[in-house]
Amino acid sequence: MLYREAGQFKTTYAADQQLFPIRQDRIGLLLLLAVAFVGVPVLASEYWFSAILIPFLIFSLAALGLNILTGYAGQLSLGTAAFMAVGAYAAYNFQLRVEGIPILVSFICAGLTAAAVGILFGLPSLRIKGFYLAVATLAAQFFIVWCLTKFPWLSNHSSSGVISAQDIVIMGFNFDTPVSKYLLVLAIVSVMALAAKNLVRSSTGRAWMAVRDMDVAASVIGIKLMPTKLLAFAVSSFYCGVAGALYAFCYLGSVEPDGFSLDMSFKILFMIIIGGVGSILGCFLGAAFILLLPIFLDFTLPGVAELFGLPFSNATVSHIQILIFGALIMFFLIVEPHGLARLWQIAKEKLRLWPFPH
Amino acid sequence: MSKKIGDVILDLQNISLRFGGVKALTDISFNVREHEIRAIIGPNGAGKSSMLNVINGVYHPQEGKIFWRGKERKRMEPHMAAQQNIARTFQNIALFKGMSVLDNIMTGRMTKMKANFIEHALWFGRAKSEELAHRRKVEEVIDFLEIQHIRKTPVGRLPYGLQKRVELGRALAAEPSMLLLDEPMAGMNVEEKQDMCRFILDVNDQFGTTIVLIEHDMGVVMDISDRVVVLDYGKKIGDGEPEEVKNNEEVIKAYLGAGH
Structure with missing residues (x-):
């Protein structure tokens, strides 16, 4: 009943093409932002910020980057974590070596460095597609991690390539508490999510989707395949690079090259598959699912076991947790192969017609 | 004639x-x-x-x-x-399956759009005005082909005959x-053939294509x-x-x- 668009008439194309054409969506998003920016900082505990909310936002951003490349432009990549590593190490080096550079500028430069590396490893996409391209991006994954351990200059000659992120100071304010870091990350992620949404609804996004869906037809229409694909690699890597910088500066504090492993790339890939390939909302849903579900199971399983009087050891609980996690992934993929975002969309369509079936 | x-x-x-x-x-x-x-x-x-x-x-x-x-x-x-x-349609429909009819036809105007991706990301400068100006042109094509009722539908869900018509629309959008x-x-x-013939003759007649x-x-x-x-x-x-x-x-x- 609440979710109806009846009576909301669009009389201009501008009104029809706005980001959220349905009024309830706009109100909902504003409420969500208000809660995230005001409500959460007041209510949540330190543990929530540093163990749940900050990594959730950072992985959402990385998933956003991968989704631009894989979901919108159709180029499968397994190098996400490597591009994040480039971002993290680039931000560290810009802070270290450029005198007086503002931290936000370092983050942007980190993104740009990752974008440049992304373009380089995107070059094979001009000749190969699909799984073969995924294997080519795997090269990025291994090569970049190898580079970061091999050349000590990149980690300022620290042992085994570990870097400790510098303090985050913006206009004299030191972002050293979890709350302030959370707000910084939230602000950056919000702005970049908005930019991504704008990109994919414009002709840049349409060019990406055209290349994804039918590249021959796209080129006949006048879309140049090479710049379009490389732009997707660049923008995607930019997002991953910034996510990597935030991962080092706002989440862990110190990172090592091996932390950005293939495992992490796969984790982000699973996020977009579960969340919804080709959906901005899906990145957030997927990140929430992959990151929060294990924590949730951690909390609830011992309680459930106790309830039934089952003598579970800690090891058993963690095995069962993995089992349930896997089963849930399969369940969601079978119920809706297009991900949680699609489920949400179907729910909305149903709500609009409720209580009528059609 | x-x-x-x-x-x-x-x-x-x-x-x-x-x-x-x-x-x-x-x-x-x-x-x-x-x-x-x-x-x-x-x-x-x-x-x-x-x-x-x-x-x-x-x-x-x-x-x-x-x-x-x-x-x-x-x-x-x-x-x-x-x-x-020079625009064309394909023997096996080559629409962009994941996109709506409107977006498919909008891609036909790609070569006429000048804004770059930074303007798009910030929704700034030419990005918005171009989008609206081209939307107007695309709506003319949609009217011409009588597909107003499906403009927001993903093309994958449409029947074959309509998909062919959308593909013609995408080609026409490039003028x-x-x-x-x-x-x-x-x-x-x-019936679909008759419609298509009519559209082809109209395109030829009205736009001199x-x-x-x-x-x-x-x-x-x-x-x-x-x-x-x-x-x-x-x-x-x-x-x-x-x-x-x-x-x-x-x-x-x-x-x-x-x-x-």
Whole structure:
């Protein structure tokens, strides 16, 4: 009943093409932002910020980057974590070596460095597609991690390539508490999510989707395949690079090259598959699912076991947790192969017609 | 119907195309005049689609010359055909399945949009105004093809006939001076065919678009085209007005078989 668009008439194309054409969506998003920016900082505990909310936002951003490349432009990549590593190490080096550079500028430069590396490893996409391209991006994954351990200059000659992120100071304010870091990350992620949404609804996004869906037809229409694909690699890597910088500066504090492993790339890939390939909302849903579900199971399983009087050891609980996690992934993929975002969309369509079936 | 047929705008001279040892096209010459509807017919495997692919730069013939508006055309890539205002549809529908009808047709105007991706990301400067201006043009195409009711539907969900119509819309959105249609009526029922014929004739009539089409339905071809080229085994066996072609001995032989 609440979710109806009846009576909301669009009389201009501008009104029809706005980001959220349905009024309830706009109100909902504003409420969500208000809660995230005001409500959460007041209510949540330190543990929530540093163990749940900050990594959730950072992985959402990385998933956003991968989704631009894989979901919108159709180029499968397994190098996400490597591009994040480039971002993290680039931000560290810009802070270290450029005198007086503002931290936000370092983050942007980190993104740009990752974008440049992304373009380089995107070059094979001009000749190969699909799984073969995924294997080519795997090269990025291994090569970049190898580079970061091999050349000590990149980690300022620290042992085994570990870097400790510098303090985050913006206009004299030191972002050293979890709350302030959370707000910084939230602000950056919000702005970049908005930019991504704008990109994919414009002709840049349409060019990406055209290349994804039918590249021959796209080129006949006048879309140049090479710049379009490389732009997707660049923008995607930019997002991953910034996510990597935030991962080092706002989440862990110190990172090592091996932390950005293939495992992490796969984790982000699973996020977009579960969340919804080709959906901005899906990145957030997927990140929430992959990151929060294990924590949730951690909390609830011992309680459930106790309830039934089952003598579970800690090891058993963690095995069962993995089992349930896997089963849930399969369940969601079978119920809706297009991900949680699609489920949400179907729910909305149903709500609009409720209580009528059609 | 009194329409003005203009000068030759596309002239193909002695085109030969080979794929390894397979000769797809052998020494084919014909021309297309402005504002006419030019049909290419022939049995399966005659090289009709290859011919279209040569015209818009997907294939590069080994021999022969192509003159576009009096100038010899160098080797070109498909996206350059779009810049020269040549649009096309495909035999197997080549729509962008994940996008809505509106977005599909908007892609047809891609070459006319100038804003870069930074403007798009920030929704700043030309990005917004361009989007609205082109939306207006696209809505005209949507009105013309009578598909207003499905503009927000993902094309994957549409029936075949409508998908063909959306594909025509995407080509029309580019406001092409020449439109290449590869079997626009294949697999359609009579009613859908009539609609499609009407749209093709209207496009030709209202916008003066030159049309080159491949079609198997001889009734349609003979009714709507001004001149017909007949190919068989990669060679040209007939060329002329529908009446002429219909009575051409060789054409009859190719279609009915030599034994009859």
